[in-house]
Amino acid sequence: MRTPAFLLVCFVIAGIVFAAAVAAGNDYVFFAGYVVLQYIVLSTAWNILGGYCGYVNFGTAAFFAVGAYSTVAVYKLMADSDFYPMPLPVLMLVGGVVSGVIGFGMGYLTLRLRGAFFAIATLALAVVLQTLVVNWDFVGGSRGAYILRPEVVPYIGSYIEYLFLVMLLLAVAALTIARLIERSRLGYGFATIRDDELAAEASGVPTLRIKLIATTISGALMGMAGAPFPYYIGYLQPESTFGLDYAVNSIAMPLIGGTTSWVGPLIGAILLGSLQQIATVTISSAVNLLIVGCLLVGFVIVAPNGIIGLVHTYWQRKPEDFVGRRRVETDAPGSVP
Amino acid sequence: MIFSFDLLINAVISGILIGGFYAAVTAGVSISFGILDIVNIAHPAFVILGSYIAYIVNAKLGLDPILTAIVMMPAFYVLGAGIYQIYYESFEKRGQESLRGLAFFFGVLFITEVSLVLYFGVDYRYVEAPYIGPTWHFGFVDIPFRIMVPCIVSLLLIAALQLVLTRTFIGRAIMAVAQDQLALRLMAVDPIRIKRIAFGISIATASLAGAFLIIIQPVEPSVGRQYIGRVFAICVLGGLSSLPGTVIAAMLIGVVESLTSTFYGPSWAPAVSFGFLLLTLAVRPAGLLGR
Amino acid sequence: MTGASATNNLLEVDNLGKRFGGFVALENISLSVPAGERLGLIGPNGSGKSTLVNCICGTLHNEQGSVRFDGRVVDGVAAHKRTHLGLARSFQLPRPFLSLSLIDNIRIPLLYTVAARGTHHSASHLDARCMDLLREVGLDGKARGMPRDLTQVEMRKLELARAMASEPKLLIADEAMAGLTHSEIEDILALLVRLNEQGVTVILIEHIMRAVMSFSRRIVVLVSGKKIADGRPDDVMRDPEVERAYLGQ
Numbered sequence: 062m063r064t065p066a067f068l069l070v071c072f073v074i075a076g077i078v079f080a081a082a083v084a085a086g087n088d089y090v091f092f093a094g095y096v097v098l099q100y101i102v103l104s105t106a107w108n109i110l111g112g113y114c115g116y117v118n119f120g121t122a123a124f125f126a127v128g129a130y131s132t133v134a135v136y137k138l139m140a141d142s143d144f145y146p147m148p149l150p151v152l153m154l155v156g157g158v159v160s161g162v163i164g165f166g167m168g169y170l171t172l173r174l175r176g177a178f179f180a181i182a183t184l185a186l187a188v189v190l191q192t193l194v195v196n197w198d199f200v201g202g203s204r205g206a207y208i209l210r211p212e213v214v215p216y217i218g219s220y221i222e223y224l225f226l227v228m229l230l231l232a233v234a235a236l237t238i239a240r241l242i243e244r245s246r247l248g249y250g251f252a253t254i255r256d257d258e259l260a261a262e263a264s265g266v267p268t269l270r271i272k273l274i275a276t277t278i279s280g281a282l283m284g285m286a287g288a289p290f291p292y293y294i295g296y297l298q299p300e301s302t303f304g305l306d307y308a309v310n311s312i313a314m315p316l317i318g319g320t321t322s323w324v325g326p327l328i329g330a331i332l333l334g335s336l337q338q339i340a341t342v343t344i345s346s347a348v349n350l351l352i353v354g355c356l357l358v359g360f361v362i363v364a365p366n367g368i369i370g371l372v373h374t375y376w377q378r379k380p381e382d383f384v385g386r387r388r389v390e391t392d393a394p395g396s397v398p
Numbered sequence: 399m400i401f402s403f404d405l406l407i408n409a410v411i412s413g414i415l416i417g418g419f420y421a422a423v424t425a426g427v428s429i430s431f432g433i434l435d436i437v438n439i440a441h442p443a444f445v446i447l448g449s450y451i452a453y454i455v456n457a458k459l460g461l462d463p464i465l466t467a468i469v470m471m472p473a474f475y476v477l478g479a480g481i482y483q484i485y486y487e488s489f490e491k492r493g494q495e496s497l498r499g500l501a502f503f504f505g506v507l508f509i510t511e512v513s514l515v516l517y518f519g520v521d522y523r524y525v526e527a528p529y530i531g532p533t534w535h536f537g538f539v540d541i542p543f544r545i546m547v548p549c550i551v552s553l554l555l556i557a558a559l560q561l562v563l564t565r566t567f568i569g570r571a572i573m574a575v576a577q578d579q580l581a582l583r584l585m586a587v588d589p590i591r592i593k594r595i596a597f598g599i600s601i602a603t604a605s606l607a608g609a610f611l612i613i614i615q616p617v618e619p620s621v622g623r624q625y626i627g628r629v630f631a632i633c634v635l636g637g638l639s640s641l642p643g644t645v646i647a648a649m650l651i652g653v654v655e656s657l658t659s660t661f662y663g664p665s666w667a668p669a670v671s672f673g674f675l676l677l678t679l680a681v682r683p684a685g686l687l688g689r
Numbered sequence: 690m691t692g693a694s695a696t697n698n699l700l701e702v703d704n705l706g707k708r709f710g711g712f713v714a715l716e717n718i719s720l721s722v723p724a725g726e727r728l729g730l731i732g733p734n735g736s737g738k739s740t741l742v743n744c745i746c747g748t749l750h751n752e753q754g755s756v757r758f759d760g761r762v763v764d765g766v767a768a769h770k771r772t773h774l775g776l777a778r779s780f781q782l783p784r785p786f787l788s789l790s791l792i793d794n795i796r797i798p799l800l801y802t803v804a805a806r807g808t809h810h811s812a813s814h815l816d817a818r819c820m821d822l823l824r825e826v827g828l829d830g831k832a833r834g835m836p837r838d839l840t841q842v843e844m845r846k847l848e849l850a851r852a853m854a855s856e857p858k859l860l861i862a863d864e865a866m867a868g869l870t871h872s873e874i875e876d877i878l879a880l881l882v883r884l885n886e887q888g889v890t891v892i893l894i895e896h897i898m899r900a901v902m903s904f905s906r907r908i909v910v911l912v913s914g915k916k917i918a919d920g921r922p923d924d925v926m927r928d929p930e931v932e933r934a935y936l937g938q
Contacts, residue, residue, distance in 0.1 A: 117497055176497075177500070180500055184630075185675045188668050195665055196666060203665070249800055250800075252789055256788050257784045257787075261769075262767070263768060263777075263852075265769050265773055265802030269767075309505075312504060313501075316498070321788075351512040351516065354505045354508035357501060358505035365498055
C-alpha cells in the first residue's frame with residue numbers, strides 16, 4: 062500500500078475512533094484513550110531506535126518530560142503576552158524540536174560507543190535532566206507546576222476531546238513515519254546497524270549519521286508526545302513526569318508487540334495500555350506495573366519476536382506477507398520466524 | 399554557601415568512607431559487566447533485596463545485619479547462578495543479549511522493586527546494631543561508626559575478591575573467560591560454568607552490599623534506582639574490570655558527591671554521579687585506569 | 690607492474706604499525722599496489738594479515754604510518770567513506786546481515802555506496818543487479834533465503850558478492866576460499882580474474898598456495914607482523930627466509 066493510501070486509511074480509522082469516543086458520551090473514554098494513544102506514540106518512537114537500530118533507550122521519560130516542561134516554560138513565558146494561550150500544535154513543535162536536539166546531542170556524545178554504554182548513558186541523562194528540572198524554579202522545581210486548561214475549543218468540544226484528537230493525529234503521524242522509514246533506504250540502513258555495524262560500515266553505510274537520525278527522530282517524537290501532557294494532567298510534578306514507568310512501558314510495548322515493524326508497537330501499546338487502564342481502576346497501580354514487568358520478562362524469554370512473531374509461528378505465514386519488507390529477527394536455528 | 403574548613407574536611411572524610419561502601423556495591427558489577435560483559439542493570443535491585451533480608455532478620459531475630467548477609471551469601475550465589483543460566487539460554491546463546499538481554503534485566507529490576515513495594519510498602523526501613531549510633535570525634539572531625547564499619551568491611555570484601563581473582567584457579571579462569579573462551583575450552587574448562595560461577599559471585603556480593611546500605615541509611619524500594627547510574631559510573635571510571643580502580647573511582651565519586659551535597663545542597667547530588675558517567679563516556683570511556 | 694612510480698599506485702601503505710596494548714600486531718609495513726595488480730598476501734595464522742586489512746579499510750585505527758588510496762591520504766577517514774572511494778573487502782569470518790535476505794544483503798552496498806557516487810538506479814534495475822551478483826557466485830537460487838540457512842562455504846561466497854556489489858577499484862578478498870572444493874576454487878579464481886580484467890585491483894589473502902600461485906602476479910609475505918618478502922611469486926617461494934618462516938612449517 063502506498064503511503065498516501067495508508068494515510069487516508071489511517072485518517073478514516075482515526076475519524077471512526079473519534080466519533081465512537083464522542084458517541085460513548087463519557088469523558089473517561091477520552092482520558093483513558095489519551096493515555097493509550099500517548100503510548101502508541103512513545104512505543105513507536107522507542108522502536109525506531111530500539112527495534113530498528115538495536116540501541117536501547119532507557120530514558121524515554123527524559124525526552125517525554127522535556128516536551129512537557131518545554132510547554133510549561135513557554136506557558137510561563139507567554140503568560141502575560143498577547144500570544145497566550147499558545148496553540149497546542151505550536152507547543153508540540155517546540156517540544157519536538159527541543160527533544161530532538163537533546164536526542165541529537167545525546168547521540169553525538171555516546172553513539173560512538175557500544176550499545177550497552179549508550180543504554181546506560183540514557184539512564185544517566187534521565188536523572189541529570191530530572192535534577193536540572195527539580196532545581197529550576199521557573200518551571201516549578203520540586204513543588205511542581207500548575208497549568209490552567211482552557212474550557213472549550215471551538216468546533217471540537219471540551220478540552221479533553223481536543224487533547225484526544227491531537228494525540229490521535231500525532232499517533233497517525235508517528236505510525237506513518239515509522240512505516241515510511243521501514244520502506245525506505247533508511248530502513249535498510251537501520252537494519253544493518255542492528256545486525257552488524259562493522260559490516261555495515263564496510264558496505265558503505267554511514268553508521269554514525271544514521272544512528273543520529275534515529276535518535277533525533279525518536280527523541281523528537283517523544284517530546285511531541287510530552288508537550289500536551291501538562292494540559293492533560295493539570296499539575297506537573299518532576300517525580301511522576303520523569304517516572305520509570307514511561308521507560309518500562311515504552312520498552313515493554315514494542316517487545317511484546319514485536320519490534321520488527323510499525324505494527325508491533327501499535328499492538329503492544331493498545332493491548333498493554335488498555336490492560337493498564339483497566340487494571341489501575343480495579344487494582345493498585347503497583348500491581349499494574351508488576352504485571353508489565355512480568356509480561357516484559359516473559360515475552361523477552363519465551364517469545365522474542367513478540368506477538369507478531371507468535372502470529373507467524375501459529376499461522377506459518379511468511380513474514381513478507383505480513384509486513385512490507387522481509388525482516389525477521391535472528392532466531393535459534395531451525396525455528397520458524 | 400558558607401565555606402568552613404571543618405565542613406570541608408568532614409565532607410571529604412565521609413565521602414571517602416561512603417566511597418568504600420560504593421566500591422562494595424560496584425564490585426559485583428565490575429565482575430558482571432567489567433569481566434563478563436553482561437549489562438546487569440538489575441544489580442541494585444539485588445542489593446536492596448539484601449537490605450530487606452537484613453532488615454527482616456534484624457527486626458525479628460535481632461541478628462547483626464552483616465552477619466545475616468554473610469549467611470545469606472550462598473543463597474544469593476545460587477540466585478545469581480540461576481539467573482545467569484536463564485540469561486545464557488535465552489539470550490547469550492542466541493546472540494540477542496544487546497536488546498533483549500538488557501530488557502530482561504530491566505524487567506527484573508522492575509519486578510524486584512515493585513514486589514518489594516507490594517510486600518513491604520514504601521515506608522523507610524532501618525536496622526539496629528551497636529555500631530550504628532556512636533561517632534568518633536577527633537577535634538572537629540566526626541566519623542560516624544555506621545559509615546566507618548561498612549567501609550572497612552567493604553574494603554575487606556574487595557581485598558578478598560581480588561585475592562580470589564588473582565590467586566585461585568577459578569578466579570583466574572574467570573579473568574580468562576573474558577579474554578579467550580576457546581583457550582579455556584582447550585584446557586577442558588567449560589566457559590559457561592565459569593561464567594555462571596562468576597555471575598553467582600557477583601550477586602553474592604550484593605547480599606553484603608545490601609547489609610551495608612541499610613546500616614548507612616534507611617531503605618525503601620526505590621532507593622536502588624539512585625545506584626544504577628552511580629554503580630556504572632564508578633565501574634566505567636575505574637576501568638571496568640579493575641577492582642583497585644573501582645575503589646579509587648568509588649572514593650572519588652563519594653567525595654565529589656559529598657562536597658556537592660554539603661556546599662550546594664543534596665538535591666544536586668544525583669546529578670553528580672550521573673553527570674560524571676556521561677562525561678566519562680563522552681571523553682574517556684576507558685576510565686581513569688583504563689585498559 | 691612493479692617499479693611503477695609512486696603516483697601510479699592505487700594503494701600506498703607507508704610504515705604502518707598497529708599495537709593492541711603491549712602486543713605489536715604490525716610493524717613497519719610498507720606496501721605499494723599499482724592499479725590493475727593481482728597481489729597475493731600470505732603468511733601463517735596470526736601474522737597480522739587481517740589486522741593489516743582492517744587498518745587499510747579503516748575498521749581499525751593504526752597508530753603509526755599512513756595509508757594512501759587513489760592518490761589521497763585516508764588516515765582518519767571513516768570506513769564507510771573509504772568504501773565510497775572504492776575500497777572493498779570481504780571478512781575472513783563471514784558477517785552477513787542476519788535479518789536480511791540474501792538479495793537484500795547484496796542490495797546494501799548498492800544502496801549506500803554505488804548510490805553515494807551519484808548513480809541512481811530504479812528499483813527493478815537494482816533487483817536485476819543484485820541477482821547478477823548472486824549468479825556470479827552461484828547463489829541466485831537462494832536469493833530470497835536467509836543467511837542462517839546457508840552453509841559456511843555459501844556464506845563466504847555471499848561475503849565476496851557483497852564486497853563486489855560496491856563496485857570497488859580495489860577488492861581485498863580475505864580467505865574467501867577456505868573449505869571450497871577444487872572446482873569451487875576454480876570458479877572463484879575465474880571470477881576474480883574476470884574482475885581484474887574489468888579493471889578491479891585484487892588483493893588475495895589465502896592459505897591455499899595453489900590458488901595464490903596461479904592468481905598472483907606479485908606476492909607479499911607477512912610473518913609475526915613484519916613483511917619479510919615482496920616480489921614475483923617464483924622469487925618469493927625460493928626465498929630462504931620465506932621457506933623457513935612459512936613454507937617449512
